[in-house]
Structures are given as structure tokens and as C-alpha cells.
Amino acid sequence: MKKNYVLDANVLLHDPHAIFRFEDNDVIIPIYAIEEIDQFKREGSERGRNARTIARLLDEVRGAGTLATGVLLESGGTLRIAIPERRPELLVGLESGSQDNAILQTAIDIRDRHKDRPTIFVTMDTNLRIRADALGIPAETYENQRVHDPAIEQSVVEIEVPGAEVDAFFQNGSLSVANVADLLPNSAVLLRDAGAPSHTALGRFDAARGQIVALRVGREGVMGVRPRNKEQAFALDLLLDDSVRLITLIGKAGTGKTLLALAAALKRTTEDNAYSRLLVSRPIMPLGRDLGFLPGDVDEKLNPWMQPIFDNLEFLFSNGGTRPGRDARGFVELLESGQIQVEPLTYIRGRSLPHQYLIVDEAQNLTPHEVKTIITRCGEGTKIVLTGDPQQIDNPYVDHASNGLLVVAERFRRERIAGHVVLAKGERSELAELAANLL
Structure with missing residues (x-):
């Protein structure tokens, strides 16, 4: 009817x-x-x-x-x-x-x-x-651009295998298992020894090969940042893999989304020279009452909005993030040379961004149309990472089921060039973890 x-x-x-x-x-x-x-x-x-x-x-x-x-x-x-x-x-x-x-x-x-x-x-x-x-x-409500299952948590998939296969996985770096058709591309897999549950191995499903492949992140970590849980290890592996062109990192406050993305991006850009530039951006969205117009030129106006990015860069270039003795303000030279750019999303329309490592922070405040505009700016050889927490939305025109971050994660979940990670455990501090859970 x-x-x-x-x-x-x-x-x-x-x-x-x-x-x-x-x-x-x-x-x-x-x-x-x-x-x-x-x-x-x-x-x-x-x-x-x-x-x-x-x-x-x-x-x-x-x-x-x-x-x-x-x-x-x-x-x-x-x-x-x-x-x-x-x-x-x-x-x-x-x-x-x-x-x-x-x-x-x-x-x-x-x-x-x-x-x-x-x-x-x-x-x-x-x-x-x-x-x-x-x-x-x-x-x-209008459902066309809403995610019907807003959780879309691609958690670590556990597969029970004989102990000999776990040993073979460690030796060969890959393993073929049955029923891989149910696995999403680039999903995290935990191989567990059926005879000894504590005997495990962490890998990632490579859809092109149809195999579980070992993670390539060493114990020393990246730029001095070591993964503290299996989700972070999996996230770092995806962030360092150039064949995965789009990554969505979702997690509550303090889970390390921005820090991990910046660490991997700095390594691939400044140390490995795999990308010509690191571009970090975030939407201009205030928490609470807006302060109004800010004085100064464009850089001075944007500095308060971009300070969270500078905090993470300073951490990576200090004793807290990298080799001891490194200058905490060393990233300023990279900013002045243009190898690192930190800017708002306001001026991205119409641009073309080839061979760059692009990080979009606080992407939960973007609409699906805005995210589409950003991703379509990516040229040949560009990798884009979207980070955010769907529980901390400040944009009044999107909600938990219609924000751009979750819509992208849902639409790209079956694509081989995309990866999705949900970081569950807060690692910033004991206080931050308690606040995220109790409040």
C-alpha cells in the first residue's frame, strides 16, 4: 500500500x-x-x-x-x-x-x-x-544515513586451533584456517591453543591471501610508543600498513587513538619517507559555550583548537614518548618546514591531497556529507585515519547513529583497503580510565 x-x-x-x-x-x-x-x-x-x-x-x-x-x-x-x-x-x-x-x-x-x-x-x-x-x-526518524547497528564493534575474533598450528603461525608468520568467509577484511584474530588456553598468537585476517598474518609491530613499538594491549597492537599494525588506505579508530577518552595515529604517521613520514607530508586536522567544535571571536592572525586563532594535537606531538618528542633526551619542541622544526601540517577542516573543500598521511581527529562531530568531502580529497598514495569517540559528540546535528565516523566504519567494513579498530581499555592514567567508566 x-x-x-x-x-x-x-x-x-x-x-x-x-x-x-x-x-x-x-x-x-x-x-x-x-x-x-x-x-x-x-x-x-x-x-x-x-x-x-x-x-x-x-x-x-x-x-x-x-x-x-x-x-x-x-x-x-x-x-x-x-x-x-x-x-x-x-x-x-x-x-x-x-x-x-x-x-x-x-x-x-x-x-x-x-x-x-x-x-x-x-x-x-x-x-x-x-x-x-x-x-x-x-x-x-530519517533512517537513510543512520547506522542501524551503531556499536559496530569489530572486536578481536578468537579462533581455537591445535597447539601445533599456533607454533607454525609463529614460525611462518601466516596460517590458513577454515571458515574465513565469516571474517571481515583486516579484522583482528586471536589464535588460541585448544589444549593450552594461555598459548595464544595475535594476527590479522588478510582477505587477499585468505590467511591470518602476523602483526609486524615489534616490542619496541613505534616512535617510543609501545602498545599496551592487543587492540593497540592491532591498531599500530594497521596504521603502519600502506595497503590499508582508510582506518577508523574508535574508543573512549584515553585509549590512545590520537597518540597511536600520530606515532605511526610520524614514523612513516619523517623516518621512512613513505609520505611527503603529515596532515593533521580536526573540526572546529567547542565543548560548552563558545568563546566567540579570537584575536590574532589565522595561526593564533587556530592555536587553542589545535592544542590537543600539539600536546600529543610534544609527548612523542619528549621523554614520555620517544628516545630519552630528545627535544620536546622538536616537532616545531617539522611544522616550520611543512613536513607536518596542523589545520582545521574548514578549508579542505576543493583540495587534492596526494601521497600524504592524513589524520582527522574528533571525526564523530562530522556529518556523513562532511566525511565524504574529506575522503574524496585523498589522492593517489594517501592514507587517511579517522579517530573519535561516538559518546562525546558536540555537534547538535548528528547523533550516535548518524555521525560521519560510524557511517564510514559501517560502509567500509567489507572493503580490503579499510580497517576498523575499537580501543576498549583506557591507558592515559588510572584516573582517566575511572572517569571514563564511572562518569
Whole structure:
């Protein structure tokens, strides 16, 4: 049975092409949603771009008919803009003059006018879904860009094998096992001796060879940073493997996401010369109330935002991270020479980044569209690492299931050039680990 889908403004601001995502059902946009979208068209943000995009799309669609009665879409459904027969302020029990109530009134009128088919209200506003349900209108969130299983934890897979095979794995560096079809490419594997459970070996599934291969990270670690648990060892192995071009590192605060990525990137860039430059970036997203405009030139304005990156670089170049006696401010020379660049994501659109090691920190604050823009900047020979914690989202327009970091991890999980690691154990300090768990 065909359905009527009434779309809220936030759905179109999130994905302007949502009008084409409802198959052969009828899509209805309240006129009040168009008015709300019009308020954002002058913004230079992604929300402003989306507001202008939906206006252009609607203008193109109306060339095939009139939006008042409905325009036939290629999917077989129709698209129209609706105005309620009654004034929004007549909605009993709710505040008059509210844009949300006007949109809800439109949905109620459509439901009452079309009793022969279901009417569903689609909004990404949780409170508005609750109000719609209270008024007897079925309400759903927009699912097209959401991850249905937001955990997507690719934890270490344990495989029981005879003890002789564990020994052979240590000797040969690889092992063929049965039922590898269930393993995702580049997933972490723990081989456990069936006779002696403490006799184990850690490896990674190489989908091209169809084998479990040994990790190549030595006990000395990378740039003086040694892996403290099996997830960190697995992450370092992926970070150093040039055949894996995209990596998503997910973990709570203090698990070493940024530090491990920077350590591997410094080794491959400054010591091995495998990449021409290390580019580290993060979105400009404040925690709590914004401080407003900052004084100084561009570098001085960005310094507070990029300080977490500088803290990690200073640690790697100090006794805490690398060889004793190294200058903690030694990374400044690399910054001045351009071999390391630290900059915001604001100016990345339109760039081409070949043969670079790109780290995007705090990627959980990015929308799927922003992440797509970043990844499509990667040229030949570039490796990109996305790090973040989905539990620490400061962007009000994404949530745990719709942020760019988890969407990328979900969409790339079966690709041979991509790897996904979930770091579970905090290693920053005992206090930081307790805070992450208890608070």
C-alpha cells in the first residue's frame, strides 16, 4: 500500500535528496518547512548549503508539473507542498504560532484527508516525534544515513586451533584456517591453543591471501610508543600498513587513538619517507559555550583548537614518548618546514591531497556529507585515519547513529583497503580510565 510521508524541515536540511528516498510513496513537504529552510539559505555552513540545494532541487522538480497538486517522481511516487486547511493556531493544547505546530497541523490535515492510506510524519526531532505520537500521527526518524547497528564493534575474533598450528603461525608468520568467509577484511584474530588456553598468537585476517598474518609491530613499538594491549597492537599494525588506505579508530577518552595515529604517521613520514607530508586536522567544535571571536592572525586563532594535537606531538618528542633526551619542541622544526601540517577542516573543500598521511581527529562531530568531502580529497598514495569517540559528540546535528565516523566504519567494513579498530581499555592514567567508566 502506498503511504504519505510528511517531511520535517530538519530532514531536508540533513539530506536535501531525501525527497527521492521514499520509493513509490507520496512525499509531502509542509509549506512551513519551506519557510523554516529559507531562514538558513545565507549561512556558509553545510546547513546553509543544504538549504540552497533543496531549493534548487524543488525548483527543478516543479518544471515537470505543479507542486500544489503533486509532481510525478522517477521512483513512481509524487512530491507536493501542502498547506493545512485550518490555521495552525487552532491545534488544541499546543502553543500558537509555532513553526513545529504548523508542520504538525499539516500532517494532521493530510491524515484526516487521506484515510485510505497511512500517513507517516518523518522528523529528526525527538520531541516532535513524541508530540506527533501523542496526537495520533505515526512518527519516524530519517533512517537513510543512520547506522542501524551503531556499536559496530569489530572486536578481536578468537579462533581455537591445535597447539601445533599456533607454533607454525609463529614460525611462518601466516596460517590458513577454515571458515574465513565469516571474517571481515583486516579484522583482528586471536589464535588460541585448544589444549593450552594461555598459548595464544595475535594476527590479522588478510582477505587477499585468505590467511591470518602476523602483526609486524615489534616490542619496541613505534616512535617510543609501545602498545599496551592487543587492540593497540592491532591498531599500530594497521596504521603502519600502506595497503590499508582508510582506518577508523574508535574508543573512549584515553585509549590512545590520537597518540597511536600520530606515532605511526610520524614514523612513516619523517623516518621512512613513505609520505611527503603529515596532515593533521580536526573540526572546529567547542565543548560548552563558545568563546566567540579570537584575536590574532589565522595561526593564533587556530592555536587553542589545535592544542590537543600539539600536546600529543610534544609527548612523542619528549621523554614520555620517544628516545630519552630528545627535544620536546622538536616537532616545531617539522611544522616550520611543512613536513607536518596542523589545520582545521574548514578549508579542505576543493583540495587534492596526494601521497600524504592524513589524520582527522574528533571525526564523530562530522556529518556523513562532511566525511565524504574529506575522503574524496585523498589522492593517489594517501592514507587517511579517522579517530573519535561516538559518546562525546558536540555537534547538535548528528547523533550516535548518524555521525560521519560510524557511517564510514559501517560502509567500509567489507572493503580490503579499510580497517576498523575499537580501543576498549583506557591507558592515559588510572584516573582517566575511572572517569571514563564511572562518569
